[in-house]
Amino acid sequence: MSRIKAVIFDFDGTILDTETAWYEAFREAYLEHEVELTLEMYGQCIGTSLHVFDPYAYIVEKKGLDAQQFRQDVHARHDKKMDQERIRPGVLAYLEEAARLGLRIGLASSSKRSWIDKYLSQLGVGYYFEAIRTAEDVSMVKPHPELYELAMRDLGVQPAxxxxxEDSPNGARAAVAAGMHVIVTPNPVTRALIFDGEPRVFGSLAELSLAELIESLA
Structure with missing residues (x-):
């Protein structure tokens, strides 16, 4: 049996698919101003901050738009799309199984804590997480490994x-840089992105149990 003692989840796109809704919201808003937002462009900011590509600033500068109004438009579109989203398949089963197996459970996200808390409350799964590390806790978010390093420290485990x-290339890079085992469960948006190396990819966590996955890592 593998020596896995902790499971650390990404949030956006992994536990709840907020990423597809964001891309669709931005893409629709861009098209209203006759600008195409390609997935190649948008993919640069998935799983990290907006320092590489800022989808707000890009079109505001390109078209001379009112920044606040454009942001409000995108957020309204995203909120409407998220009304239809549910926790991703297999996630709840993994949380329950991890708890049953006595594993430590953490969360490491490049998003802000208020965003995470909002959705964890809505999903009713916040109590599973012993450690939550978010953008406010680090100087650099993913793909830098600091978020994962802090979460592992909180849980008292080593990378091995x-x-x-994870669901995104930036997130997977962070986990690899932290020396961890990593699997990827892409969502409809991140499935089209290019991942480094050959990570273990599953359509969803419903494809195999956590115990089976851990056994395969041995």
């Missing part, structure tokens, strides 16, 4: 004892 569950 921790499994990261």
């Amino acid at each position: 004892e921790a499994l990261a569950i």
